[in-house]
Amino acid sequence: MGATGFAHDVARRFGLALTETRPALVPLTLKVPELSGVSLEVVARLGRTQFREAMLFTHRGLSGPAILQISSYWREGQEIAIDLLPDSDAEAFLKERKRTRPRAELRTVLGEVLPRRLAQHLAGEGPMANTMANLRDRDLEALAGRLKAWKIAPDGSEGYAKAEVTVGGVDTDELSSRTLEAKKVPGLFVIGEAVDVTGWLGGYNFQWAWSSGWAAGEAV
Numbered sequence: 001m002g003a004t005g006f007a008h009d010v011a012r013r014f015g016l017a018l019t020e021t022r023p024a025l026v027p028l029t030l031k032v033p034e035l036s037g038v039s040l041e042v043v044a045r046l047g048r049t050q051f052r053e054a055m056l057f058t059h060r061g062l063s064g065p066a067i068l069q070i071s072s073y074w075r076e077g078q079e080i081a082i083d084l085l086p087d088s089d090a091e092a093f094l095k096e097r098k099r100t101r102p103r104a105e106l107r108t109v110l111g112e113v114l115p116r117r118l119a120q121h122l123a124g125e126g127p128m129a130n131t132m133a134n135l136r137d138r139d140l141e142a143l144a145g146r147l148k149a150w151k152i153a154p155d156g157s158e159g160y161a162k163a164e165v166t167v168g169g170v171d172t173d174e175l176s177s178r179t180l181e182a183k184k185v186p187g188l189f190v191i192g193e194a195v196d197v198t199g200w201l202g203g204y205n206f207q208w209a210w211s212s213g214w215a216a217g218e219a220v
Contacts, residue, residue, distance in 0.1 A: 003193030004160065007169040010194065014185045017171040019196040023163030024072040025205075027063035028080075028154035033121045040115055043083040044070040045149075052086055057118075060158065065201055071157060072167055072198055082150040085113060091144035095137065102133035122147075165205045169196040179219035180212050189216035 004021045011018035035057040042055045044066040056064035070080055085093075097109045107123035109132060114122070123129055128139065157163070170190045174182055180195070182188040192209035199205045 002160070002166075003169065004166050007166075007190075007194040010188075010190060011170055014182065014188060016174045016182060016184065016190075019168040019171055021166055021168035023157050023160050024167040024198055025068045025164035025201060026071045026157045026159070026162055027058060027061060028067055028071055028074070028152075029061040029156045029158060030152055030154045032057055032061055032152075033118075035117055035121060038115045038117050039064060040084065040118065041086065042066050043086045045081045045083070046070050046073050046078060049073050055082065061154065062152070068164065069200060072165075072200075074154065074157075076156070077153075079151050079153045082152060084118075084147045084150055088113060090147040091141055094132075094140040094144055098132040098135065098137075098140065102131065104132050106130065106132060106135065164201075165198055166193050167196075167198045169194050171196055178215065180216045181219060189220065191216050 007018060007021060010016060036059045037057065039054050039056040041053065043050055043052045044055065049070065051066050051069040053065035053069065055062060055066045066082075074080060093113070094109070097104065097112075101109060105123065106128055107120045110119035110122055122143070128135070128143070160166070172195060174184065175190055175195065176183060180189050180191050182190060191212035193205070195212065197208055197212075199208055
């Protein structure tokens with residue numbers, strides 16, 4: 001049945017409030033460049049929430065810790081901003097290279113700070129494939145904006161099969177914060193992933209499962 005099915009079954013059978021459940025800490029699906037295997041450190045932002053960790057291009061979209069973390073907050077239709085150069089002033093870097101390396105191709109310059117395949121993709125064809133001296137400042141400014149805030153709109157996630165945890169579950173207001181016993185149903189305890197408690201990567205969800213189970217066990 002899994003935690004999601006169990007939470008729904010318990011909530012329905014005993015009349016407990018249930019928050020929306022969905023896969024979390026999960027890879028996101030969308031059409032991305034053919035860069036499967038390329039990874040880099042980024043900052044993934046959604047509203048005021050952000051995570052600085054590695055991102056990985058896959059054949060189905062994006063994964064890696066930064067994406068898994070932000071996926072817990074993402075809802076369908078929302079846009080995520082990815083800073084591909086979290087430690088750099090991209091505009092200043094590009095304009096400085098235009099001055100100091102005018103004969104270098106853009107892809108070579110981008111290759112100084114990005115994985116080679118990603119640099120080649122971003123340099124592309126047409127005007128952006130020129131040498132630095134032939135690129136207009138406004139083109140470099142637009143590219144810098146994209147490097148600092150690459151906007152993606154995922155079309156979904158890889159679902160529970162690849163998710164590390166479930167967001168949502170039995171509402172915490174329904175349970176004793178000390179024992180996890182249902183307030184309306186004495187003797188019924190709900191623990192772990194079936195409860196609307198979700199942690200970040202790093203063992204927090206395991207710790208919650210163990211700790212909530214211990215608390216309920218002690219109460220029993």
